[in-house]
Amino acid sequence: MAAVGVHVPVMEREVLEIYEGVAGMDSEAVFVDATLGAGGHALAVLGKFPRASLVAFEQDADARALAAVRLSVYGSRVRIVPENFRRMATLAGREDWPGADGILFDLGVSNMQLTDPERGFSFQDDGPLDMRMDQDGDSITAGEFIATRGVPELARVFREYGEERYAYQIAKALVRERERGESPATTGEFTALIRKTLPAPVQRKMGGHPARRVFQALRIAVNSELEALNEGLDGAIAAAGRTGVIVVISYHSLEDRIVKRRFLKWSTEGLGRALTKRPFTPGSDEIEANRSSRSAKLRAFIKGETANKGKKSRRHGQDESALGKA
Template identity: 75%
Template structure:
């Protein structure tokens, strides 16, 4: 597994600082990591809060196995749940981690998933067009999705989830390939189809790999990521205790929009406050060291904190936040 263990956790310092603003380092606090991945953030939290316990979710069996290895020194304090975080509210009911002090969502795919060609997430390597994070259930793969959806539905997916300007043209080309009995079943076939479909000047203008947006869209659709995020956030609100913190790192504007709107709704309903009005982004140094962090946006919501300071949306002075510490 060591070669795959290359996921560098994003904005770890900022996450820890936000948790420290609400939770004493020696508290027997309860954390939830909704997206365990390789366990990098989980490890940092467990090290900073040595008396804390953690319940961690990941729907990917490979991620859970890798995280168990990486967290082997802390397993007495960690419980790993093989579930989708969209069910967090239901699963927390009556559980000893209900009323958690801190919940973390680090959305999207891990590097381990991206660099494994057989998972089909990457347009850089050739592999089966799979893209399921959870391969243990009977959900459909990306190949099955593009083999079965009609042109308008495919175009909607590419447009809504990939913000792909050439969505309809690509969807039409897929339908034509299907008629010839050549529906793309591998990542390389889909990438080649997109390259053949879009004229060279259009590809040059895109400023990114011509398949990037379609791949993002398929991944979101295959894993119902937007629905899971919406439900997961509501579940997290129900699961967090008074003055508990929900931290979310998102990697594209569709996710960030959902998080931003949901937090604003909660603030409007008097349920708490945001830690900062604008999203927190990685430092230049972090982006230089880890290019994958460049699109990250962190937002944090503090349940029950309706103080004016946070209502105005300023980043809290973390040293001052003694009120409400667990």
């Protein structure tokens, strides 16, 4: 069995710099971590802002248990909410909610999820075809998904979420196996079916593993990730305080597009402005040290501030160009 890898927080420096722009080091700032994971970003934020408190959403019970141990030194400054961040709007609905100074979404799966074969996210190891981030919720497993959806739905998911050119052929092959009573039940069986379906020269030319795109697509569908992001952003703009920032790190072009469009819409509506004209990306040092960061894109939005205050922002007390490569 493969060792379960610890998650290294992505673009941590950039997140802290953005937070420093809105919250004084000594202030009783309130932060929200929408995707707690192993608590890497949370630890960094709580360490940097000694009087701040943090509310953290996490839908994966294993991740919550690990993060709770790692964050236990911070005692009552941390509250872990065992929910999908779709429910972020409930914070804003609370009478005593002060408004968040910073909200972070670090989307996708963690290294712990990816490297544990029992979770079924990995095409590298054999395990049950599960892929649910929330194993206690209502969502069906990846195995159930491919065993119950028709060719058009499967092909749409593989094409739209995975940009897989052979989406239709893979969907057809799946349904054919199913009709023979041989629907894949493990990640190994599913990978073998993909390998059998894709023409050999195509597989040879592919940059990554031939099953990578389809696995990613299936994971996005099983966890309704795009729907969750849309609802989470609605909740975030409501839960952010008067000058709160919303920071989103995404790893998929569809997610980044949703974030970009939403920030544009909020700007047009006069709710605030984007701090990142173009997304920030990790530097080569970070990518070298942590390969999982290579596709990361970070965008940030500040609520309640509509005019670009120029290069030196007095409110942020920092040169915006220092925030990155905007």
